[in-house]
Amino acid sequence: MHPIRAVWPSEDGVFFSVATPGERAVDVLVDGRRVWSFREPADPPALGTLPPGAVGEHLRFEPWPGVIRERLPTRFTLALRAIAEDGTADEPVAATAELSGDRPPALADIHGRPLVVNKWGRLGHALADAAPGLVERMLDHMDEIRDLLQSHLGPVVCVTGGTLLGPIRDEGRLIPHDDDADLTYLSSWDHPADVVRESFELGRLLREAGYDVIRLSAAHVQMHFTHDGVPDHYVDVFGGFLREGYLLQTFAIRAPMAREQLLPPATIMVEGRPEPAPRDPEAVLAENYGPGWRIPDPSFVFDLPESTTARFSGWFADYHADREAWEDLVLLGRQTLPAEDRTSGFADWVHRVTPPDHAILELGCGLGVDARALAASGRTVRAVDFSRYGIEAARSRSVGGGGQVSFDLVNLLDLRAVLRLGAVCAGDPQPWTVYGRRVLNALEAPGRDNVFRLCGMLVRRGGAAHLDVVTDAEAAGLPPHLRVSTGRLVDEAARHGLVLDEATTRQELLNWVGETADEQLVEISRMTFRRRMR
């Protein structure tokens, strides 16, 4: 008997009936393609919410994830596929969905790559939908990186994560809903600070070898690859080390483990290739994915104890916070270059109050509209952002007028990148004025500390730092951890020798990143900081 008996799509989600209640994983297929998985809810839906015809002894409801709802076609075949306890997929049960609205199907990114909801609840890609040859290309690059790391570190590199889980569980095959290749290495260091220094060194090694390296934390880097000009795949490298009898492997493993369980590496087959694996892969997988790791679970999400996350966040920080959300603005086509570059009201004001001989450094430039417009007005502008897709879009349009603009990928969450930028700018002869629109609301305290440190370095020759901040408590879509008062900002700036010179409050239109993308009128404060007189 099929576990799922019938399916009724609705505007808000999926109603379905089950033969017997369970906690099974369920795949959701849109026009025959898996786009998302969820865990069967324990409770029936509230009475009064049922669509016409929805009957059954055990009715269930699962809402559409917000990231996918706006992208569903208006008419499609919806199917649910239960995953049995042994991990095998049941026959899908289908129904025709007709949703309101008038929009083109958009379950693909701007490059036409099919999208799925990944284990982080975000839109991503799955190997099951991969273009021909992608898996081969990805594994080729993984092998290159493995060899490079081994040449530097010795035989301490192994496959990990999904690249270990799939092959161990499924006779050498990768997991269809995975999206990358994962490597780890066992550091010879046991102190987190030394592990970080080593990871920084490895980052340079990989960059010097020509890879496009993105640093996600002080012990985790990611190499991205394109194919025919289109983003294609990526390879993760996670740092790991043994300390006081525990294996600590970013970002998900903290468990008692002996060196002999990890090294020397065993050899496993990954899609027909011999790859190094931990000596006791079962032990590592149990710690990485829990005791149920042998059963495929497309709805799997990490549920890490605070004792683990606190250590990793403290030792290695998060250099990637919200970056994917900002990159999705470009990658998913939510934000595109306007027909014409025009300065925002804030940038226009900064241009008017800034002495003509000052260059402008824009922090968090996004698609670079203000930077190009300021340059077209004759300014020398250096603009930075941590979204490489944003920077690519910014660079894609040339600038008219007599000014100059350069766009650089700089992560304000990374102190080293910030100090380097400060040193580069300090080496230029002209005085600097710093401009950051909406940037303070995109950063938590450590990132803001880096911004004020940079401002403190750059405004020593008489410049100013002009930064705005949303002070409207009613502003929708801005999460609590990104709200900050002007008083607190003044205190944070003071630590770097900056004083508030001027602050004005005004109502401005705001589009914030994420699901609540509607433009809203909110209260914003513009703040000008200058160097404190000694």
Place this chain on the structure above:
Amino acid sequence: MNGHEELSGSRALVRRLMHPIRRAVAPAALELHGKIQELREENRVLREELVELRAELRELQELQELHGRVDGVERRMDLLDERNGVLTDGLQESRRLNLRIAELADVVTELVLPLHDREIDAGALRSLRPDAG
């Protein structure tokens, strides 16, 4: 029959003889006598109750003491929660310092020293002898 037995027999005889006289002359005294018995019984019961009440009182005192101790433990737990928060923040700050040290060490070796390698002051280097701690 000894003297004592004679005396007891005499008393019983007197008592029997006196009873009708008392009933006739002072019936209230007889009632009072009966009351005395009741009061004695009542007194006995009350004493027993008093013993029980004292036991309960002791228990209540112990309970009150326990309440006091619980209040004390709760106050201590509140203080410990507060202390735990402070220590956890301190621990996290200490972890972040590890990162800060690594970042700064990296910046110094990769950026600061290369920028100034042509301006390194030999005198300053000499003042930082490796054995100087």
